[in-house]
Amino acid sequence: MKYKNEYNKISEILNKSNNVLIITHIDPDPDGLCSSHAIALVIQQMKKKCNIALQHELIKKYSILIPDSSLPIYELSSDINYDLIITLDLGSKKRSGKYIELFNKNIPIINIDHHLDNDHFGEINIIDASFSSTSELMYEFFKDQKIPINQEIATALYIGIVFDTGSFRYSLTTSKTHKYVSELLEYKIDTNDIYEMLFERVSQGALRLMSKVSSTLEIFCNGKVAIISLRKAFYDECNANESDNTLLVRLGSSIEGVDLSIFINEKEENLIKVSLRSKYNFKVNEIAKQFGGGGHEKAAGFIIEDNYKNVKEIIINKIISSYSKTMFNDILI
Numbered sequence: 060m061k062y063k064n065e066y067n068k069i070s071e072i073l074n075k076s077n078n079v080l081i082i083t084h085i086d087p088d089p090d091g092l093c094s095s096h097a098i099a100l101v102i103q104q105m106k107k108k109c110n111i112a113l114q115h116e117l118i119k120k121y122s123i124l125i126p127d128s129s130l131p132i133y134e135l136s137s138d139i140n141y142d143l144i145i146t147l148d149l150g151s152k153k154r155s156g157k158y159i160e161l162f163n164k165n166i167p168i169i170n171i172d173h174h175l176d177n178d179h180f181g182e183i184n185i186i187d188a189s190f191s192s193t194s195e196l197m198y199e200f201f202k203d204q205k206i207p208i209n210q211e212i213a214t215a216l217y218i219g220i221v222f223d224t225g226s227f228r229y230s231l232t233t234s235k236t237h238k239y240v241s242e243l244l245e246y247k248i249d250t251n252d253i254y255e256m257l258f259e260r261v262s263q264g265a266l267r268l269m270s271k272v273s274s275t276l277e278i279f280c281n282g283k284v285a286i287i288s289l290r291k292a293f294y295d296e297c298n299a300n301e302s303d304n305t306l307l308v309r310l311g312s313s314i315e316g317v318d319l320s321i322f323i324n325e326k327e328e329n330l331i332k333v334s335l336r337s338k339y340n341f342k343v344n345e346i347a348k349q350f351g352g353g354g355h356e357k358a359a360g361f362i363i364e365d366n367y368k369n370v371k372e373i374i375i376n377k378i379i380s381s382y383s384k385t386m387f388n389d390i391l392i
């Protein structure tokens with residue numbers, strides 16, 4: 060096993076720790092949340108204390124992913140001293156949001172992630188982009204260390220893997236992913252319910268929002284590039300809220316012929332999150348990095364403090380023109 064030494068060291072540190080804080084990225088996705096939940100359950104099994112650090116309460120759709128309400132914290136409390144930090148699916152310290160100060164406190168950090176551009180800020184770093192998800196890596200750690208798992212832990216890992224692989228469709232789905240998942244399925248996981256929860260079940264607000272957001276579609280480069288925008292005002296217009304936006308980022312890339320899809324999410328008037336997805340050779344993480352963000356070659360993003368109109372101009376002038384240059388020598392604009 061490639062990470063045998065690291066896995067042994069993690070077990071050693073875990074055994075010595077008494078109070079563990081688990082941190083995943085801001086705007087957590089099911090991979091970050093469920094790998095956090097899985098290790099939290101294991102730590103509880105070891106009769107040790109642990110918490111999962113979140114920025115704020117989870118959106119309704121994802122709150123069921125961490126059913127034990129004593130696990131999440133939303134602020135650091137001055138009377139709890141954590142003696143170990145485990146970061147999961149967290150590419151950089153900055154992406155820990157309000158918990159960034161913890162990284163300068165001499166607390167040992169175990170950093171487990173599958174984002175290629177991870178900053179390696181831990182004492183132990185297992186960063187491997189050949190894994191479909193952090194949850195898959197977490198399962199390998201449990202398996203290697205013979206850590207007993209149960210239906211709840213297996214379900215958490217399964218959800219993380221299903222989400223990050225888009226139900227085993229994305230290219231990072233390997234034979235190893237399937238092998239590990241087949242082992243997890245021994246634990247009687249309700250796969251149909253999970254699939255529906257992640258990808259199919261939508262609220263009325265979400266459906267109205269989807270229709271509104273779809274109508275913003277703009278196409279560039281002869282049908283190869285799509286921009287879709289979620290304006291802040293849409294929430295009120297559709298009687299929807301932020302928890303209704305989770306499926307929207309995929310809309311652009313589902314269009315036939317689209318290679319690069321750009322999702323502009325206006326979170327505040329001067330705070331815009333841009334998500335990039337590509338299907339072929341255009342590495343979106345390199346673009347995201349130029350704007351202080353990160354991610355994978357085919358899925359990346361960044362946050363920009365500017366208004367919608369300016370951000371859109373930047374996208375057209377910098378990202379789409381760079382795409383056109385890289386892929387078509389500027390023939391298509």
Ligand SMILES: [Mn+2]
Binds near residue numbers: 090091173193223
């Ligand atoms: Mn992930």
